[in-house]
Amino acid sequence: MTKIEKTEAEWRQELTPEQFRVLREKGTEAPFTGEYDHVFEPGTYRCAGCGAELFAADAKYDSGCGWPAFSAPAEGTAVDEEVDTSHGMIRTEVLCAACGGHLGHVFPDGPAPTGLRYCINSAALQHQKG
Numbered sequence: 001m002t003k004i005e006k007t008e009a010e011w012r013q014e015l016t017p018e019q020f021r022v023l024r025e026k027g028t029e030a031p032f033t034g035e036y037d038h039v040f041e042p043g044t045y046r047c048a049g050c051g052a053e054l055f056a057a058d059a060k061y062d063s064g065c066g067w068p069a070f071s072a073p074a075e076g077t078a079v080d081e082e083v084d085t086s087h088g089m090i091r092t093e094v095l096c097a098a099c100g101g102h103l104g105h106v107f108p109d110g111p112a113p114t115g116l117r118y119c120i121n122s123a124a125l126q127h128q129k130g
């Protein structure tokens, strides 16, 4: 997959301030405020930065954590994972494999069969019905 490279100025122009803060500055939206926290409609969740398909609505579940939660990415190659040691914690950061945008973190307390909880900012996602 080709990496999408854009300058900070280009991203700033294309994204809303909240999308820019999350995707490009690794920000986190306030819990229980995101557009998709309680959306459970069929379809696909795409990257708000580049449109890449990231998560299927089938994988979304109500974790009660305050952010959209998914048990698995759409494809194994859709997201990249990196160790994140910021804020005095060791977490696994989830990034869009296509544009490198910050999506959220993945935790090992999700439902079977993956046991994973992809905790993703609504601002990093765009829901596509279908």
Ligand SMILES: [Zn+2]
Pocket (backbone or CB within 6 Å): 047, 048, 049, 050, 051, 052, 096, 097, 098, 099, 100, 101
């Ligand atoms: Zn992307």
